[in-house]
Amino acid sequence: xxxxxxxxxxxxxxxxxxxKFGGEREYGKKPAIVVVxxxxxxxxxxxPLGCSKMGWPAVHAIKTLLDKGRDKGIPVxxxxxxxxRTPTERHRWKHHAWAEPSxxxxxxxxxxxxxxxxxxxxxxxxxxPSAFFGTxxxxxxxxxxxxxxxxxxxxxxxxxxxSVVDAFSYNLIVVIPEECVGDRGIVSHKxxxxxxxxxxxxxxxxxxxVSYLDGIR
Amino acid sequence: xxxxxxxxxxxxxxxxxxxKFGGEREYGKKPAIVVVxxxxxxxxxxxPLGCSKMGWPAVHAIKTLLDKGRDKGIPVxxxxxxxxRTPTERHRWKHHAWAEPSxxxxxxxxxxxxxxxxxxxxxxxxxxPSAFFGTxxxxxxxxxxxxxxxxxxxxxxxxxxxSVVDAFSYNLIVVIPEECVGDRGIVSHKxxxxxxxxxxxxxxxxxxxVSYLDGIR
Amino acid sequence: xxxxxxxxxxxxxxxxxxxKFGGEREYGKKPAIVVVxxxxxxxxxxxPLGCSKMGWPAVHAIKTLLDKGRDKGIPVxxxxxxxxRTPTERHRWKHHAWAEPSxxxxxxxxxxxxxxxxxxxxxxxxxxPSAFFGTxxxxxxxxxxxxxxxxxxxxxxxxxxxSVVDAFSYNLIVVIPEECVGDRGIVSHKxxxxxxxxxxxxxxxxxxxVSYLDGIR
Amino acid sequence: xxxxxxxxxxxxxxxxxxxKFGGEREYGKKPAIVVVxxxxxxxxxxxPLGCSKMGWPAVHAIKTLLDKGRDKGIPVxxxxxxxxRTPTERHRWKHHAWAEPSxxxxxxxxxxxxxxxxxxxxxxxxxxPSAFFGTxxxxxxxxxxxxxxxxxxxxxxxxxxxSVVDAFSYNLIVVIPEECVGDRGIVSHKxxxxxxxxxxxxxxxxxxxVSYLDGIR
Numbered sequence: 072x073x074x075x076x077x078x079x080x081x082x083x084x085x086x087x088x089x090x091k092f093g094g095e096r097e098y099g100k101k102p103a104i105v106v107v108x109x110x111x112x113x114x115x116x117x118x119p120l121g122c123s124k125m126g127w128p129a130v131h132a133i134k135t136l137l138d139k140g141r142d143k144g145i146p147v148x149x150x151x152x153x154x155x156r157t158p159t160e161r162h163r164w165k166h167h168a169w170a171e172p173s174x175x176x177x178x179x180x181x182x183x184x185x186x187x188x189x190x191x192x193x194x195x196x197x198x199x200p201s202a203f204f205g206t207x208x209x210x211x212x213x214x215x216x217x218x219x220x221x222x223x224x225x226x227x228x229x230x231x232x233x234s235v236v237d238a239f240s241y242n243l244i245v246v247i248p249e250e251c252v253g254d255r256g257i258v259s260h261k262x263x264x265x266x267x268x269x270x271x272x273x274x275x276x277x278x279x280x281v282s283y284l285d286g287i288r
Numbered sequence: 289x290x291x292x293x294x295x296x297x298x299x300x301x302x303x304x305x306x307x308k309f310g311g312e313r314e315y316g317k318k319p320a321i322v323v324v325x326x327x328x329x330x331x332x333x334x335x336p337l338g339c340s341k342m343g344w345p346a347v348h349a350i351k352t353l354l355d356k357g358r359d360k361g362i363p364v365x366x367x368x369x370x371x372x373r374t375p376t377e378r379h380r381w382k383h384h385a386w387a388e389p390s391x392x393x394x395x396x397x398x399x400x401x402x403x404x405x406x407x408x409x410x411x412x413x414x415x416x417p418s419a420f421f422g423t424x425x426x427x428x429x430x431x432x433x434x435x436x437x438x439x440x441x442x443x444x445x446x447x448x449x450x451s452v453v454d455a456f457s458y459n460l461i462v463v464i465p466e467e468c469v470g471d472r473g474i475v476s477h478k479x480x481x482x483x484x485x486x487x488x489x490x491x492x493x494x495x496x497x498v499s500y501l502d503g504i505r
Numbered sequence: 506x507x508x509x510x511x512x513x514x515x516x517x518x519x520x521x522x523x524x525k526f527g528g529e530r531e532y533g534k535k536p537a538i539v540v541v542x543x544x545x546x547x548x549x550x551x552x553p554l555g556c557s558k559m560g561w562p563a564v565h566a567i568k569t570l571l572d573k574g575r576d577k578g579i580p581v582x583x584x585x586x587x588x589x590r591t592p593t594e595r596h597r598w599k600h601h602a603w604a605e606p607s608x609x610x611x612x613x614x615x616x617x618x619x620x621x622x623x624x625x626x627x628x629x630x631x632x633x634p635s636a637f638f639g640t641x642x643x644x645x646x647x648x649x650x651x652x653x654x655x656x657x658x659x660x661x662x663x664x665x666x667x668s669v670v671d672a673f674s675y676n677l678i679v680v681i682p683e684e685c686v687g688d689r690g691i692v693s694h695k696x697x698x699x700x701x702x703x704x705x706x707x708x709x710x711x712x713x714x715v716s717y718l719d720g721i722r
Numbered sequence: 723x724x725x726x727x728x729x730x731x732x733x734x735x736x737x738x739x740x741x742k743f744g745g746e747r748e749y750g751k752k753p754a755i756v757v758v759x760x761x762x763x764x765x766x767x768x769x770p771l772g773c774s775k776m777g778w779p780a781v782h783a784i785k786t787l788l789d790k791g792r793d794k795g796i797p798v799x800x801x802x803x804x805x806x807r808t809p810t811e812r813h814r815w816k817h818h819a820w821a822e823p824s825x826x827x828x829x830x831x832x833x834x835x836x837x838x839x840x841x842x843x844x845x846x847x848x849x850x851p852s853a854f855f856g857t858x859x860x861x862x863x864x865x866x867x868x869x870x871x872x873x874x875x876x877x878x879x880x881x882x883x884x885s886v887v888d889a890f891s892y893n894l895i896v897v898i899p900e901e902c903v904g905d906r907g908i909v910s911h912k913x914x915x916x917x918x919x920x921x922x923x924x925x926x927x928x929x930x931x932v933s934y935l936d937g938i939r
Contacts, residue, residue, distance in 0.1 A: 078295070083473035090337050090472065101867075120307050164487065198641060199457040200488075205641035207632060209860065214893040216752075218867055228483045233457075236450050240416040242865040255307065256300035262479040266445045270381065271417075318650075415858060424849060424856035426643065431676040433535075435650055459648040512729070517907035524771050524906065554741050598921065633891035634922075662917045667891075670884050674850035689741065690734035696913040700879045704815065705851075 074249060074274075075265035078258055092269040098283055099218030099244045103146045106133060107202055107224030107231050109186060110151050112179035114225065122226060125253025125260065130185050132250035132277055133223050137186055139284045146215045149194045150202045150230070152180045200233035209241055219244040221280060222272070223251035228259035235272050245272035248280045291466060291491075292482035295475055309486040315500055316435030316461045320363045323350060324419055324441030324448050326403060327368050329396035331442065339443060342470025342477065347402050349467035349494055350440050354403055356501045363432045366411045367419045367447070369397045417450030426458055436461040438497060439489070440468035445476035452489050462489035465497045508683060508708075509699035512692055526703040532717055533652030533678045537580045540567060541636055541658030541665050543620060544585050546613035548659065556660060559687025559694065564619050566684035566711055567657050571620055573718045580649045583628045584636045584664070586614045634667035643675055653678040655714060656706070657685035662693035669706050679706035682714045725900060725925075726916035729909055743920040749934050750869030750895045754797045757784060758853055758875030758882050760837060761802050763830035765876065773877060776904025776911065781836050783901035783928055784874050788837055790935045797866045800845045801853045801881070803831045851884035860892055870895040872931060873923070874902035879910035886923050896923035899931045 087093060112118040114126035140147060188194050195206045202208050212220070220238045222245060224231055231252050238245045247267060254260035268274040304310060329335040331343035357364060405411050412423050419425050429437070437455045439462060441448055448469050455462045464484060471477035485491040521527060546552040548560035574581060622628050629640045636642050646654070654672045656679060658665055665686050672679045681701060688694035702708040738744060763769040765777035791798060839845050846857045853859050863871070871889045873896060875882055882903050889896045898918060905911035919925040 079473065079475050083475055086339060086472040122303060199644070200453055201457065204454070204457045205639065205644060207639035209864075210633070210639060210891060210893040213860075213864065213869075216867055216869055218864075228479075229487060233453050236417055236453070237421070240418065240421045240450075240861060242861045255303040256296065258296050258300055258479060259483050262445075262475060263483075266476050266480075270446060416861070422856065422858035422861060426647075427674060427676045427850070427856060430643075430647065430652075433650055433652055435647075457644060459644045513907065513909050517909055520773060520906040556737060634887055635891065638888070638891045662913075663921060667887050670851055670887070671855070674852065674855045674884075689737040690730065692730050692734055692913060693917050696879075696909060697917075700910050700914075704880060 073265070073268075075261040078261050079265050087269050095275075096244065096273055098246055098273075100287070101215065101217050102140075102219040102221055102284065102287065103148060103212055103215060103217040104136060104140045104221045105202055105208070105223065105234065105238075106137075106147065106149045106182075106186065107222065107234055108150055108152060108226075109133065109224050110180050110182055112152070114183050118176075118179055122253060122255030126225065129223070129225065129251055129253040130183055132248065134186050135277060136221065136223060136248055136251055136280065139281050140221075141189070143284055143287050145284065145287065146211075146217065147188070147192045148202070148208060148211065149182055149188045149192065150197050150206075150224075151182055151194060152198065153196045154180065155198070200230045201237045202230065202234040203237035203241070204233070212241075212243065217243065219246060221246050221248060223248060225253050226260075227252045227254040228256065228263040229254070232263050232267060235267050239271040246280060247272050247274045248277045249274050250277045290482070290485075292478045295478050296482055304486050312492075313461065313490055315463055315490075317504070318432065318434050319357075319436040319438055319463075319501065319504065320365060320429055320432060320434040321353060321357045321438045321440065322419055322425070322451065322455075323354075323364065323366045323399075323403065324439065324451055325367055325369065325443075326350065326441050327397050327399055329369070331400050335393075335396055339470060339472030343442065346440070346442065346468055346470040347400055349465065351403050352494060353438065353440060353465055353468055353497065356498050357438075358406070360501050360504050362501065362504065363428075363434065364405070364409045365419070365425060365428065366399055366405045366409065367414050367423075367441070368399055368411060369415065370413050371397065372415070417447045418454045419447065419451040420454035420458070421450070429458075429460065434460065436463060438463050438465060440465060442470050443477075444469045444471040445473065445480040446471070449480050449484060452484050456488040463497060464489050464491045465494045466491050467494045507699070507702075509695045512695050513699055521703050529709075530678065530707055532680055532707075534721070535649065535651050536574075536653040536655055536718065536721065537582060537646055537649060537651040538570060538574045538655045538657065539636055539642070539668065539672075540571075540581065540583045540616075540620065541656065541668055542584055542586065542660075543567065543658050544614050544616055546586070548617050552610075552613055556687060556689030560659065563657070563659065563685055563687040564617055566682065568620050569711060570655065570657060570682055570685055570714065573715050574655075575623070577718055577721050579718065579721065580645075580651065581622070581626045582636070582642060582645065583616055583622045583626065584631050584640075584658070585616055585628060586632065587630045588614065589632070634664045635671045636664065636668040637671035637675070638667070646675075646677065651677065653680060655680050655682060657682060659687050660694075661686045661688040662690065662697040663688070666697050666701060669701050673705040680714060681706050681708045682711045683708050684711045724916070724919075726912045729912050730916055738920050746926075747895065747924055749897055749924075751938070752866065752868050753791075753870040753872055753897075753935065753938065754799065754863055754866060754868040755787060755791045755872045755874065756853055756859070756885065756889075757788075757798065757800045757833075757837065758873065758885055759801055759803065759877075760784065760875050761831050761833055763803070765834050769827075769830055773904060773906030777876065780874070780876065780902055780904040781834055783899065785837050786928060787872065787874060787899055787902055787931065790932050791872075792840070794935055794938050796935065796938065797862075797868065798839070798843045799853070799859060799862065800833055800839045800843065801848050801857075801875070802833055802845060803849065804847050805831065806849070851881045852888045853881065853885040854888035854892070855884070863892075863894065868894065870897060872897050872899060874899060876904050877911075878903045878905040879907065879914040880905070883914050883918060886918050890922040897931060898923050898925045899928045900925050901928045
């Protein structure tokens, strides 16, 4: 049973089978963990962009992954947004929540306490969906000779998906621990997981990925 | 009525409304048309990656858009794939159709005759999902001072969506003529249109976009 | 008389003439000013990376350019470095001054008071030579429909040159006001100006560029 | 004795020493060879962009490097230009040789026979100076887990230097075999080697690099 089974109809599955999409692959030898936008503004539904139902469970799943990854000395990268002072920095995002008073709350772009970065872990400030676009993430992954990225965070159909597509385009092996991502829309969440698993990444249960990390080095 | 109404549940719509996503925006003054991967391999279901149901109708809709755009002197950019000779060039795509005999058919990566590029239109060869990744598309759009891209082609949830996210990240106004895109999965198609319309782009009927082009210059 | 006349021999000039390099071009209609790394660490020779001889005169020339540009409402972008907390962020720079005590002085990466950014001007934090690499500068220039960048700052043969090559590669018209750039090496400075003027950019006197800005809008 | 000793004055060397630039570094475990633009158009001075004095000797030095690298199974990447059919593809290069009849000679963009790519080696078509800009080179290097690039080809102060700066910015260790690069200007050549050795790369004799390759795997 896959999480998308109740939303993807049989005829769609047949088209993907015809193209021989999907399946499982072997992961690499040098993984890194990327934690996308796990800030109060996304995790907590007190904020306009918040998506509470999947946010806190994802925090706890990411904590499990981070505990194992840090134990194994695997590099960890966080991303977060920042307040835009000017229209130039606000860009062309379609949502209209910028003008809200909450957009000035410093906690909005703070990574939640439960999984806060350690002092030697990199926090990337980004504005656009992908953790790679306009950032040094690709360079930092090359610095560590990373071949596999475990992409976690929020939201599945937004910044997570954009980061997965770019990681794939940089020829990294991309793995998505299913419990470690969340979205404000349940259908967007499930269909993005399906789309990514078909073409760009392996969606897998957290237990499988923790076992994989156990075998590293 | 939006095309995604039958797949996005009410509670998801409410979450997006809370974040004030979606809506319509004004288009810019300098549009360009981007036609993604409208090759026989994607359009025609004789090919392993083909997705016939939406392919040919998209061809005809794109032809209408191109007729108007060329009449107005708007720059047009096509993308297409190419056969990979080596594993290095094959990258990490998950589908397994590379090894098929059809993967050597030169017609697979040929843009369909009905909308073939004119001699002064640029055809970009690409390997990865986005029309921008590893290509000069951004530079060529800047050369023409483009502020708005009309993104068409296949598949909606794959190369079209990746190109839309990158165009958005380059701060271009992104418009998707709904009839001019297609996918092998109907749910992936509808949900990607929903996701993109909520955050990155305006999904609009072809007639509206043809009217917009009529008013250019 | 060009500034490089005393370092480029006649036979080199002949080779460039054979390839028909160099000359002057028309500038565009939508300029932006980019000020690269005019921080105390580079401008002031109390710092290990400082290059005092050309630093302060460049500050004054840039001030003249900014006064005119701001008067005309032209967008202005600054870059500056930042202290690296970890080896991951320190990257592969060859110089060994990272370990110096001065590398912890907060003033090192502060833009000099005389030309400090206004509250509505964007300051880009960067690590690598080019103002474009791993930053959103290209996106922000597209946001403003910029077609011409006036590149200033330090050092000519380092971050200025890398930024010029990237601006050129994004198909922007690149102009370098000669008095507004400086370097720690006089030969590196002159030869980089020559190389850039031959192929990628127009090196021109500040007075010419101020006249050009006068004619904008 | 360094090749730049006769062009860089003592006071410039002192400024670089003050900043602790330069020196030698250890190379990595996974090298790749990049051969930039070794086409007849650049190597042979019958062509407008040709720079004959350094072209053919560089061909022979690159052949020595390729023989060793291929023997060791090291990935090799070539770049070459291509004829531009339209102004859009011609971009903003400053030289005026585009309109020459020679610009239609197919041999101009053909890699010279003596070092022609093997059937399993990748040839990247590029338009801009850097072998990375608008290409998939970074992705292909990641595919092979490369940590060190040996950059060769022409011209030192143009496409070689732009490629070196980008390779450095991707956090690769960059090595330039001195005999394997050439330029149409002798001063541009020497000063670019100096600038790159100070900050971004190790300029080293071919014999040292061949020894290094001998020790790989």
